[in-house]
Structure formats: C-alpha cells, structure tokens
Amino acid sequence: MTRKSDRDELEEAADETFDLLDAGRPVSSVDDEIESSIEQETPTAGGDEVDGGTELEFDKDRDVDETEARSACRFCQSEFRTVVAERRHHSEDRCEEGSPKFRPDGCPLIDPQVHELRANFLFEPLKEDLRRGQDGMAPYFAVVSQWDRCMMDETGQDDVGAFDAAGDTWILNHEDNKISYRDEDAKIKTRSGDSGDSYNEYVIGVVAADDVGEKKVTFQFRPSLPNAKHCETDERIQSMPKNLPLGIRVEAQSSNLEMEEVLEVLRTLMDELDIDTRYFKDECIHDYSRVWGLGLYVRIQRELSEERFVDTNGVMDRLAQFSSVRRGRGEYKWDNEKIIGHRHAVAMNETSLEKLYGDHTVGKLLKSYLPKQPEKHSSGSSMYHPKIEVQFNTGHSDYLDGSAVPYKSDDEFDYQNLKRELDEYLVFSLNAADLPLHADPDVYVSDAYWDADESERSIPVHSDPTEELRETEEDLTRAQLAREDLTSTDRAVVKALADGGQMHYEQLVDETDTSSSSVYRAIEKWGGLVEKVGRGTYDLADEVVRDKIEDVFAALEDVTEWVENGIDAIVEGNDEIADDSPLAKWARRHGAVLDEHYDGFDVELTGSYSKYELQKLLRSGLQAARDTGAKTAARFIDASFTYQMNGNRRPDQEPFHYVGDRLFCLGNAAE
Structure with a gap:
C-alpha cells in the first residue's frame, strides 16, 4: 500500500505535532522557581529606619551508555551530553569562536565606567589607634567636633578649601546644598554620659573642580553602637543589628568614581578636617558594610542606540517580550516625550535573567x-549620544530578599562579584545588539569621565539566546505532547489548562471527568510545563507553553486520539510497523514521518540536527527497526531519508551503506 506523494492535511498536522527539537537538547530553565525569600535580619550599616530541567532522553528503546557525549570542546576536549552543557562551558584554552560563550582571548574588551555607586560603610577603629579614654565612637565624635569647619562663614567661604585626591581637585559641594546636619531626623538615643537626647547625622558632599561638575560624592556620618534605641520610645531600633560594634557608619553616594577612589576621597577629606585617617583604613571596614547601588556604562552613537536598543525588536524589546511570558519578575519602561529614545529601561530579577x-x-x-535636556546638546557633543548602562538595584533583586550585597567577603557574593556580574551582563547586551566589543570609534563615544578604551579581563561573552530558547521551549512542549507514556487523562488535563487558564484541581476533575488522583498524577507527569500557582490551583508554566499547546490541539480535531493511535494514523494501518512496535515508538518519539511503499520506506525527520546528532538518531532508528524485525531493518537501511543537518534541508538521502560486510552511517560505523 502506497501513500499519496503529496503531503495532505493530516501529515501537515503530524509535522506540527512532532516537530521536535532533537531529544538531546533539554531546556535548563523549565523548572525555574523564584527562590523563597530568606526571612532573616540582614545586617547593614545603612539607615535607621524606625519600625512602624526537564531533559528528554534521546532513545529509551536502545541500551545506550547514558554518559555518552554528544560533542566536545575542540580546545580542552571537555565532553557534553547536551547543548545546554555545551553552552555553559568555557574553556580556559579558549572556546570556539561563534559559540554562545566565546571569550576572545587576546582581544581586550570595551572597558565600562562606574557611573553610580552607593555603599554603607561601617568603620570600627582598632584599639591601638584609640587614645586613652576613647572608645570606638571616637571617629563620630571627631566629625561632630570638626563640623563647624565645614560650614560657610559670612564671606561664603569654608575652612576646608580645595584638596587633591583620586587624580582630581575637590571642593565642598555647597551649590547642591550637600553640607548639612540633621537633628530632626536623628532617632538614636544617646548613651548615658553623652550630651543631648539623640545623635545628629552629618552630611558632607564634595565635587571635583572640573568643567562638567558631575564627579561627586556625598558622605553621611552616623554613629554605630550596639542595641541602639529610639530616642522617643526607648525601644530597640529593629532595622539596626543588635550586635553593631562601636564605630561610625558612613553612607557614600557617588558618581563617576571607582570604589577605591571613593575611599581615597573620604580619607583625604578626613585629613583636611584634622580627623585621624587611621579610623578609616581598610582594616577598620567591618563585615556589616554593604553595597546597595552600582551602575556601569558605555556611551554609544545615538543612531546605533535607536536602531539596536530602543527600536522595535531591539535589545530592550526582545528582552521584555521574551521575559514577560516566562517565570520571573521584571519591568519595561520608556520615555519618548521629549525625544525618541530619551530613556528606555528593562529590569529583570534573577529568575528572568537565568x-x-x-x-x-x-x-x-x-x-x-x-541627559534630562537632550535638546541642549549638539551632535558634536558627547552628551548628544546616550549611555548604555547596567545597574544593580535592590528593588529588582531577590538576593537576600532584596538586601544589599557585602562590601567584602571570602564566602559570600560581594562587591567584586557584583561588579563582575554587571560587567558580564553589559557585554552580553552589547553583543546582543551586534555591536563590536572592542573600542571601535565609529560605535563608542568618549566623554569627560569615560575613555572609550579596552582592557583584558576574564569574563565570558554570551550571545543573545532569546530566539533559540523560544524555539526550544516550543519544541519541548511539542515533545512532551508526543510522549508515548501519556494517557488520555494526561492530555485532557493539559488541554483544560490551555483552554481555561489556571484551575483548582477540583475543576480539573470536573473538566476531565476523572478522579482527583488521576489529575494529580497527570500534573506530576507534566513536570515543568504545569506549575502550582496557589493552594490546589494549577496553570501552564507560561504563555509560550500555552500558545504552543493551543496550536497543537487546534491542528487536529482530536489530537489525543491521533497520538494514541500512533504511527498507524500516518501509514494507514500497516501491520509491519504496528503501534506497539519498537520502530513505531521510535518514530513517535522523534517526530519521524514514515511513508511506506511496496519496496521500502521514505523517512522524513522533522528536527534539525548536527551530523553527530543525526548519526546517533539514525543508529537508534536502525536498532528499533531490527527490534521490529529483520525485514523491517533491511528496508530501513535501504530507505530514502529527508532531514535537516546543520541548517540545510537534505531530501532523498541514503545515509546507510555497506563497505564489505561493515555497515556505515554518514561515514561512520553504524554499530
């Protein structure tokens, strides 16, 4: 019996249902869950706030070594079982150029500039640096005693004047009203023996004396003491750790300065105030010191930003659309009122970014x-061109329930780790925009604080995976629907969720006309495609899954019956490859369309494969054909195959051939 040569509607539906990604390519993010918040008091030197993989197995019908590699790094020879493992691999000997994680060793990367930096430092003086009668609060009282020198006198002058630090000359920032003390906001009750009812907070801001005036740092000084109490209620201030040491807390907010430069400016300012700088040396920085804001930027040509980042299908648009239909949390905002591309921003939490x-x-x-007023800057000015910036902001981070990161730690994620992670994401974003990663003067624009320069640093370069991952998730959904171990109840449950949205399990029992135990077994079987969204309530993992399931069910009037009837629906009841035969199971699992005629088969494989993957798939098909019968195996070897290899569709191929008595598949031994 011979099938019609033209592809009919049923075969097209089969293609849609069984268009699988090769089964060795799992999606690593299927079972992503947002980490539960860590319910603990996170110590910080900050403010005194008052209380008030699902993996598809390649071939189950063949007895294979599960550790068998599918590919290997050509530099370090590391072997990979999956594409995900290969994507995440980075060889110190240099990964192959063109791979998603290619690091161009020997080719320095564009070096970003720190824009904003926000940190809360806690300095605990060493005992040997204190004078007789002093305790750890000596540096705070030193700031109090020297405060009047920061104030402008009647002539408009201050006693600090100009001082040099971090390669610039600095003056006090009177223009922005950054010199002040706050007694009305002070809430910490003074110790017995200290004057007053509460400790004041002191703010001293400085600015670099350059033509731009945007290199600044503002310091806020507050006391540190254990078991701090509210000056009015006499209750312990819960936002401050109970075991704070005696010392001084310094909140620093800066722009266009590296961390080391901020500390250098602080120490030089203290020296100008005749305050002992030993109180502020590195050894005095307490473990409670935290960083809660950091931004790295480069500046690029405006037309490139409009085209590659903010336009339709630009980086911002792709990231927002890709992430908004998947597990995670994020936000996409834009402001085009004054000018197109004035401000576009995409924020994502860790779950989305992963x-x-x-x-x-x-x-x-x-x-x-x-800038705020872009019309004031001509095309010849660097300010005419936008910044591309990556920021850490606790509001879009689930790390320690949105807390800041340690300044320095041997065991925890700290400032240096944070800076590296932002650097890596910025380079990823530039790469996703298809911009060069070296200092190309036709792309990058130097400004007053950033030289478009390069540096050699060991970070991986990631390609934009949004389209690939979208296709992979869609293919995974199709693969799940084609699994041979699914029952009619299993498919009925997922169809009900696709049609009706999230449902309580009792609703699913009614919709599927089955029992609650059957519904729960079905939910467990679907794994990452179905997730619990409330007490007893379930939904599909995201809109990508929902859309693909709806597409598949819309393709056939009764896809459940068709899939359960299996390969017979395609070959119109041929006995040789009946529904329960090993070859039929292989065909269903891998989306193979078999067209039988009087002297053999035509086989179409609907996935896309590398040569290695295709060889493995054909070998498993040969084994399935042999398990079905000797005649079937002979016809399979002589069959005409159509498949896609390395992105090219290849019809009428004969991958099997004999050399003497040895059988080869695509040039390698078939067994």
Missing part, C-alpha cells in the same frame, strides 16, 4: 538614556 545565560545572583536593570 533564562538568558548562566547563573545570576542579583537582579539587574539595563537602560539606554540621554
């Missing part, structure tokens, strides 16, 4: 933005 590449410890915000 869909793109690797592991992310903190959430991040990517933005492209111009």
